[in-house]
Amino acid sequence: MSVEKGLLIVLSGPSGVGKGTVRKAIFDHPNTNFKYSISMTTRDARFGEADGVDYFFKTKEEFEALIEQDKFIEYAQYVGNYYGTPVDYVKETIDNGNDIFLEIEVQGAKQVREKFPDALFIFLSPPGLKALHDRLIKRGTDSDEVINRRISKAKDELKLMNLYDYVVVNEDVDEARRRIQCIVEAEHMRRDRVENKLRQILEVF
Numbered sequence: 001m002s003v004e005k006g007l008l009i010v011l012s013g014p015s016g017v018g019k020g021t022v023r024k025a026i027f028d029h030p031n032t033n034f035k036y037s038i039s040m041t042t043r044d045a046r047f048g049e050a051d052g053v054d055y056f057f058k059t060k061e062e063f064e065a066l067i068e069q070d071k072f073i074e075y076a077q078y079v080g081n082y083y084g085t086p087v088d089y090v091k092e093t094i095d096n097g098n099d100i101f102l103e104i105e106v107q108g109a110k111q112v113r114e115k116f117p118d119a120l121f122i123f124l125s126p127p128g129l130k131a132l133h134d135r136l137i138k139r140g141t142d143s144d145e146v147i148n149r150r151i152s153k154a155k156d157e158l159k160l161m162n163l164y165d166y167v168v169v170n171e172d173v174d175e176a177r178r179r180i181q182c183i184v185e186a187e188h189m190r191r192d193r194v195e196n197k198l199r200q201i202l203e204v205f
């Protein structure tokens with residue numbers, strides 16, 4: 001009997017909305033049993049980040065060579081650096097029946113939709129632009145000019161939320177984490193029901 005494929009789960013949303021924070025809450029939680037796809041990037045490692053844990057850190061030349069070799073499911077340029085999802089680990093994980101989770105920005109999510117229309121797309125939204133602005137200031141990683149660029153980009157990114165299967169508002173991190181886990185569980189139940197129904201219908205003949 002063939003192994004049922006795992007779910008490809010994509011979490012996306014504007015910069016500073018809390019994707020990284022919510023993702024960490026998901027993976028720190030004991031109920032989570034999906035794998036995480038570690039991205040590749042050309043940006044410098046931040047203090048406390050480790051190669052192969054937070055990202056695989058690559059030079060621009062290495063990254064571009066991997067693009068040539070078709071080694072990414074998707075990649076995008078974001079604030080002057082490349083970010084991409086390596087294809088092998090994602091394919092291997094879903095083929096083995098395990099769920100895999102991608103936390104990526106919106107251009108990349110769009111490319112994943114084209115290649116994997118069956119994936120589950122979740123958009124993380126801020127409660128409002130003021131909250132988003134406050135979070136970017138609180139994070140303290142960007143200058144005022146970069147924050148303003150990110151906010152104006154976020155206005156465009158927010159318009160893409162209608163392309164997603166679900167929108168989760170990140171008001172409270174633990175609540176957002178819980179909602180995402182519930183969505184994944186419900187999606188499994190829905191797909192199982194569809195599979196069973198199909199099997200029943202086909203058995204009639």
Ligand SMILES: Nc1nc2c(ncn2[C@@H]2O[C@H](COP(=O)(O)OP(=O)(O)O)[C@@H](O)[C@H]2O)c(=O)[nH]1
Pocket residue numbers: 014015016019020039040043074075076078083084085103104105106107108109
């Ligand atoms: N398209 C794409 N975006 C990614 C990938 N990995 C991370 N990102 C996104 O790139 C953006 C910048 O990430 P990062 O430099 O870690 O900064 P921060 O998340 O804004 O603190 C975030 O929106 C991430 O979600 C990836 O593999 N592909």
Ligand SMILES: Nc1ncnc2c1ncn2[C@@H]1O[C@H](COP(=O)(O)OP(=O)(O)O)[C@@H](O)[C@H]1O
Pocket residue numbers: 013014015016017018019020021022135136138139140170171172173
């Ligand atoms: N629900 C929340 N309420 C208040 N602050 C939050 C919440 N979620 C995240 N933050 C804060 O917002 C900032 C941006 O979060 P981060 O996870 O880096 O965003 P992203 O990965 O989407 O760019 C961080 O300082 C984080 O601590």
